[in-house]
Amino acid sequence: MPLTRACFLEDRTLFLEREGRPLKVRAGIIVGADGSGSEVARWVGFPPPSRYLLGIQAIVPYDPERGDFIEIFLDQGIAPGFFAWVVPAEEGVARVGLATHEARGIRYRLKKLLEKLNSQPIKVRSGFIPIGARARTVKGRVALVGDAAAQAKPTTGGGLYPGIVAAKVLGEVLCGDHPLSLYERRWRSRLSHELRMGMMIRRIAERLGDREISYILAFLGRKKFLRMIGRLGDIDHPSVLLKALSRDWWEMWKSLKLRRRPAL
Known part of the structure; x- marks a missing residue:
């Protein structure tokens, strides 16, 4: 609907304003795909992103x-x-x-x-x-998807890929006439591993200063790792590369901790 704004949600009735005029729409299911400041999430009382x-x-x-x-x-x-x-x-x-x-x-x-x-x-x-996805993305007959559900990647902040995956899952659930709770289970089974790994990487990265970051980049700049990154690197699935790097990663991390240790 052009020039239409959602004003409030009560039960399954959306109160809208269309070209300055009030309008009510009743729906069997409400999908909140209204971004990081989701009004739908606020109206329904979903838990906040972490x-x-x-x-x-x-x-x-x-x-x-x-x-x-x-x-x-x-x-x-x-x-x-x-x-x-x-x-x-x-x-x-x-x-x-x-x-x-x-x-x-x-x-x-x-x-x-x-x-x-x-x-x-x-x-x-x-x-x-x-x-850090919301603890719940389904309440009754209301579901959240994309940034409204806080499904963005912690590593890059990008929400396009996980949002598309979650939207596809939601479409499959709705078209198959399944209970809406199945959406929650399915999107988490497809995305939660990468989101958890991404949050782990994010927490580590936030502890690093410029010197540590430069050291890590130099370490990963070796030919061996560049080939591995070129072969396995995937911005949407960082866990694949992280698993391949795991043995060398711990070697690098121990070396980095030694470099950060203050001189006696």
Whole structure:
């Protein structure tokens, strides 16, 4: 419905406003796919996501040498606990942004990043990224999906892939006339392992400073690991690579802990 806004949910009745006029719609099932600030989740009283990141992004003029490359900045002075990015968008512009668990000073951090890139913003947007799925995503005849369910990947904050997987599961459940509770079980069986692994990686990454990050990147920059990353690396399934790296990972981690130990 064009120019339609959901105002409130009572039982299975949605109270809408369409082109300034009130409208009521009754539905057998309500799906909340309304993003990280989900009103549906708030109206129904779903438990909150376990964590949030704050992201900010600018659209800037951009003329890269390689339009199929993205740039990632792991400098903790720019994006504490997370990273910053430059992603080519349509021709002549890019999305430049960062995410962090520290809300204070986030606009200043973006300003410093843009200065580093010698770029002026055309448009700036900010918002919350929920990571750590809600303890429940089904209540009665209401289901949450995507960012509304906090299904985003803790490693990157990306919600497109897990949201599509969960939406497909929900569609299968609804089309098969199954109980809605089956959606909860099925999406978790398909996604929860990767989300848990991603949260583990996120917690480790948040403990690292710039020196430790540089050491890890140098360690993984060896030919052996680059071949492995090229063969097994998958942004949507990091556990596959992590399992393959597990023996070397612990060697690297022990070495890193020794490097961090203060001199006597």
